[in-house]
Amino acid sequence: MEPKSRRAFLGMTGAAAAGVSLYGVSTMAAHNATVPEAQVMTGTGANNGTLTPFKDALRIPPVLRPHTSVITEITSVMTQVRLHSELPPTPMWTYQGHYPGPTIEARKGKKIRVAWTNRLNGTIPVKGVWCVPVGAAPGLEAYNTPGSAGTRLRNEVANLTAWTSTHLHGNHQHAVSDGGTDIGVTPGGSQLADYPNQMAAAQYFYHDHAMPVTALNVYAGLVGQYIVRDTEEDRLGLPKGKYEIPLALSDVNFETDVNGRLTGELLVKRVSGLPLDQITDEAIPPSVAFLGPYTMVNGVVWPHLDVEAHAYRFRIVNTALARTYRLVVVDEATGKPVPNAMKLVGTDLGLLDHPRAIEEGLSLSPAERADVVIDFAAFHGRRLTLVNTVAGVPAGTPVPPAAVAYPQIMQFRVATRAAAAYRLPTILSASFRRLTLDAVPQNTPERFALTTVVSGMPVMWELKEVPDDSQLGNGIVQIRMPTGLRTLRRTGAMFEDTTAFFAASGSWEKWHFIGTAGPPHPMHIHQMNFQIVDRRSVDASGLDLTIGGTRTPITVGSPLPVAPEETGWKDTITVAPNSLVTVAGRYGDFAGRFMYHCHLLDHEDEGMMRPLVILPQSALELHHRMAGMHAGMTGHQH
Numbered sequence: 065m066e067p068k069s070r071r072a073f074l075g076m077t078g079a080a081a082a083g084v085s086l087y088g089v090s091t092m093a094a095h096n097a098t099v100p101e102a103q104v105m106t107g108t109g110a111n112n113g114t115l116t117p118f119k120d121a122l123r124i125p126p127v128l129r130p131h132t133s134v135i136t137e138i139t140s141v142m143t144q145v146r147l148h149s150e151l152p153p154t155p156m157w158t159y160q161g162h163y164p165g166p167t168i169e170a171r172k173g174k175k176i177r178v179a180w181t182n183r184l185n186g187t188i189p190v191k192g193v194w195c196v197p198v199g200a201a202p203g204l205e206a207y208n209t210p211g212s213a214g215t216r217l218r219n220e221v222a223n224l225t226a227w228t229s230t231h232l233h234g235n236h237q238h239a240v241s242d243g244g245t246d247i248g249v250t251p252g253g254s255q256l257a258d259y260p261n262q263m264a265a266a267q268y269f270y271h272d273h274a275m276p277v278t279a280l281n282v283y284a285g286l287v288g289q290y291i292v293r294d295t296e297e298d299r300l301g302l303p304k305g306k307y308e309i310p311l312a313l314s315d316v317n318f319e320t321d322v323n324g325r326l327t328g329e330l331l332v333k334r335v336s337g338l339p340l341d342q343i344t345d346e347a348i349p350p351s352v353a354f355l356g357p358y359t360m361v362n363g364v365v366w367p368h369l370d371v372e373a374h375a376y377r378f379r380i381v382n383t384a385l386a387r388t389y390r391l392v393v394v395d396e397a398t399g400k401p402v403p404n405a406m407k408l409v410g411t412d413l414g415l416l417d418h419p420r421a422i423e424e425g426l427s428l429s430p431a432e433r434a435d436v437v438i439d440f441a442a443f444h445g446r447r448l449t450l451v452n453t454v455a456g457v458p459a460g461t462p463v464p465p466a467a468v469a470y471p472q473i474m475q476f477r478v479a480t481r482a483a484a485a486y487r488l489p490t491i492l493s494a495s496f497r498r499l500t501l502d503a504v505p506q507n508t509p510e511r512f513a514l515t516t517v518v519s520g521m522p523v524m525w526e527l528k529e530v531p532d533d534s535q536l537g538n539g540i541v542q543i544r545m546p547t548g549l550r551t552l553r554r555t556g557a558m559f560e561d562t563t564a565f566f567a568a569s570g571s572w573e574k575w576h577f578i579g580t581a582g583p584p585h586p587m588h589i590h591q592m593n594f595q596i597v598d599r600r601s602v603d604a605s606g607l608d609l610t611i612g613g614t615r616t617p618i619t620v621g622s623p624l625p626v627a628p629e630e631t632g633w634k635d636t637i638t639v640a641p642n643s644l645v646t647v648a649g650r651y652g653d654f655a656g657r658f659m660y661h662c663h664l665l666d667h668e669d670e671g672m673m674r675p676l677v678i679l680p681q682s683a684l685e686l687h688h689r690m691a692g693m694h695a696g697m698t699g700h701q702h
Contacts (some may be wrong), residue, residue: 090093113210113318113326115148115358115365118449118475122367124309125288127567128166130572137179140228140286141647142189146364147316151328153188154451156285157226159498160583163363164312165270165288170261172294174178181254181318187538187647188277188394189285191319191329192221193345194336194351201405203335207355208469211320212331221332224277226251231273232290232637233431234412236263236591239656245275245559245673264493265297266414266633267379267484269312269431275311275559275673277667279385283332285363287312287383289521291537297415300489303377303437309369310379313428314467315356315387315471316365334666350443350520353386353466353666359452361474368475373444375486377409378436382428386664388584388638390451390471392459392523395448401459403440405448406486410435411632413593415493416442420628425453427627429586431663434629437488447482449473476658482664498631499595504574504648511565512552513660515639518609518644522582524662524672527552528564538612543578543644546600554612559673566688568681569655573646577639579619585667587645588636590658591678594649595633599624602642620644659683 130136143161144153159165170176171273193215197203221632226445231243241257249255268290272281302308318330336343337350358365382389393405406422409415412433419437440448450473454463460471510528532551534540539554547592555564559610575594577587579602599622606616624643639645661673679687 075176085290097124101422103397107157108235113320113324114523115150115326116365117367117470117472119521120149120364120367121307122309122363124360125162125164125362126166127169128160129169130178132174132176135177135179137254139181139182139183140226141183143285145363146361147287147306147328147360149347151318151326151365151395154328156330157189157281157634158285162288163285165286166269167288167310167687170259170290170292172261172263172265172292174256175258175260175485178257178259180230181252182226182228182249182251183250184228185664186225187222188219188224188226188280188284189330190280190332192218192280192334194218194340194349194406195333196340198333204352204355204467205464206335207317207333207467208357208464210318210326210331210357211324213320215333216343216375217312219345221280224280227274227277227283228255228271228272229274230255230257230258230286232257232268232270233588234258234266235261235292236652236654238654239658239678242590242656242658243273244657245273245278245659246438246606253553258421261292263292263450264414265292266410266412266496267291267310267381267435269381269383269433271383273442275283276669279669280332282383282665283330283354283385283473287381289381291379296493296495300492302409303375303486307374308310308363308377308379310381312362312381312383313389314360314383315359316360317356341672343655349672353664355387357467357469359470359473366470366472366474368477370477370479371440372479373441373481373483375439375441376433378438380428380434380436382432384430385666386430388427388429388453389473392425392451392453394449394451394459395443396449396475399460402448405438407437407439408434408628409437409488409492411629412635414631415496416632417496417498419488420540420631422628424550426629428629429584429636429663430665431586431588432634432638433630437486440476440478441483441485443478444482448476448478449600450476496632499648501597501646501648504597505572508574508648509567509574511573511575512550512578513575513587514580515582515662516607516609517581521670522585523557524585524665524674525554526556526674527565528555536613536615540613541607542614542617544617546620546643549617557673558671559675561674563657563675563677565674566679566684567651568684569651569678569696570653572650574646577637577645577647578602578604579639579641579643579645582605582619582641583638583664585672586636588639588663589649589660590676591654592635592649593633593652593653594635594637594647596626596637596645597648598628598644599630599647600625600644602644604642651678
C-alpha cells in the first residue's frame with residue numbers, strides 16, 4: 065500500500081481538487097430557475113459528444129535552444145490546432161504557432177534573452193458560460209458533458225482582447241523579467257526578459273500571467289515547457305534524446321453544434337452558485353473553478369505513444385487550471401495497476417538525492433512537476449494506460465460525481481522486441497539535502513497566510529505577527545502552534561491591498577500556510593526554492609467570519625503525511641482544508657516586485673494573490689527605517 069497519500073488525506077483526489085466539498089456553502093445546490101430565453105445558449109445537450117481514445121499519436125513540441133549572445137523573439141499568434149483527429153481545427157492563442165509552445169532548453173549559468181511579442185488580434189478564442197450544478201453539491205457532474213446548452217453566456221469573456229505577460233515559473237530572474245501580473249503588453253508590444261539560469265537542472269515551464277485573465281489565456285494555449293540542464297545531471301546517464309519526453313497535462317471542454325457534434329471550439333464552463341437568471345454582467349457569482357471532461361497530453365486528447373522496450377524519462381507538468389491528477393499506470397491486459405512502474409527522480413526544482421518508487425499513484429496539483437522514469441523492458445508487446453484516479457476507487461473507473469467522467473490520460477504501446485532492464489543510479493544529486501523543521505535556523509523570518517471562504521468564494525488572508533495582547537476582532541487571527549500562541553493581523557486579502565511583505569534577496573524564510581474552509585490550494589511563491597518541513601491537522605472552528613477573525617485560537621494538531629513527490633525542492637505546495645503546511649526555503653539573488661498566490665488559476669484571477677517585494681539587504685534595511693519614520697509621524701503601524 066502506498067504511504068499515507070496526501071491526496072488520500074485531502075479526500076480530494078483527481079478532479080476533486082476543485083470539487084466535492086468546494087467552498088462549503090449551500091449555494092452550490094442545484095437550481096431549477098427559469099432563465100430568460102435570450103440568455104440561454106442553444107444546443108442539444110451534446111451527450112453524444114464522444115471521441116475515440118488513443119487514436120492519435122502524442123504530439124511532442126519542437127525544441128528551442130536560444131543562443132546566449134542574441135535576443136530570441138517568441139511570438140504569441142492565433143493558430144488553428146487539431147486537438148483530436150475527430151475534431152475540426154481549434155482556434156488557439158499559441159507561442160510560435162505551437163500548442164504547447166516550444167520546449168525551451170538552456171544550460172545552467174548560460175543567460176538567454178527572450179522578447180515575448182504579442183501578435184494576437186481580435187477577441188479570445190474561448191467561449192465562457194455559467195452552468196447550473198448537477199448532482200450532489202457542488203454539482204460537479206455538470207462538467208462531465210460538452211456543449212453550452214442550458215447555460216448563460218459570460219459576456220465578459222466574449223469581449224476580451226489580448227493582453228499578455230509571460231512568466232517563467234520556478235526559475236529565478238529579476239522582477240522586470242518575471243512576467244508581473246500587472247505588467248503586460250497589448251498587441252504589437254514586446255516583453256523583454258533576461259533569464260540567467262543560475263539554478264540547478266530542473267523542469268520549469270512558462271505561461272501567461274496577465275491579471276485577471278491568466279486562466280483564460282493559459283486555457284487558450286499560452287503555455288510551454290522550459291528545461292535547464294547541468295553537468296551533475298549529465299553524468300547520471302538518465303534516458304535522453306528520443307527517450308526523454310515532456311508531458312504537459314491539462315483538461316478541456318468543447319462546444320457542440322445543434323446536432324450534438326463537437327465543434328472543437330474551446331468551452332469554459334463554470335458551475336454557478338446562483339440561479340442563471342440572477343447572474344448579471346456586473347459581478348462574478350460564487351462559482352466552482354473550471355474542470356473539463358477531456359484530458360489532453362501535449363495538446364492531444366487521449367493520445368498514444370509508441371515506445372521501445374526501453375527506459376524513458378518523462379518530464380510531467382500539470383498545466384490544468386484547477387484539476388489535480390493522481391496518475392496510475394494500468395496494464396490493459398489485466399486491468400490492474402502496475403506497482404512501482406514509475407520511479408521519481410525529481411520534483412519541481414530538480415533532482416532528488418535518490419530515486420523514490422511510486423508504489424501506485426503520483427499526485428500533481430496545478431503547476432507541480434514530476435521527473436519520472438518508466439522502464440518498459442518488462443512490458444514488451446503489451447499496452448499500458450496512464451489513468452487519472454480517485455483514491456479508494458479502482459484505477460480506470462469513471463467517477464462522475466468528482467468530474468472524472470473519463471479517467472484515461474494516454475496509452476503506451478510497447479514494442480515486441482525485448483531489451484535489457486535499465487538500472488537507475490543509486491545517487492542522483494549528491495548536493496541534495498532533505499530539510500527538517502529542526503534544521504531551519506530559529507531566527508529565520510516567518511510569514512503566515514490563511515485560506516478560507518467568504519461569501520461563497522475562496523480567499524487568502526495575508527497575516528503579520530502582532531503582540532499577543534492585541535484586541536481580538538476584525539482582522540485578528542490567533543493560532544496555537546506547537547511552539548506556542550501566535551497572534552496575527554490581516555494585512556491584505558486582495559492583490560490591490562497595500563503591499564506588506566518585504567524580504568531580502570538570497571535570504572531564508574519560513575512560510576506557514578493555514579488551510580481552513582474550502583478546497584485544497586496549490587500555493588506558489590515566486591523566486592523561492594523551498595521544501596515542506598511540516599504538515600499538521602488544524603482545528604479552525606475558532607475562526608468566525610462574521611467578525612473577520614478568531615474567537616478562540618486555531619489549534620494545530622498531529623502531523624500529516626508528506627508524499628514522495630513532495631519531498632524534493634519545490635515552488636508549489638498543496639494546502640488542504642483543516643491543515644497547516646510549513647515550508648522553508650531561500651529566495652534567489654534577484655530583486656523587485658514579485659507575487660505569491662494560489663495556482664488554481666481561476667482563484668488567482670479572482671483575488672488569491674498578493675505582492676511580495678524582494679530587495680537587496682541594504683535597501684531592505686533602509687526601507688524598514690523609512691517605514692518606521694512614517695509610522696512615527698502618522699501614528700500608523702507599518
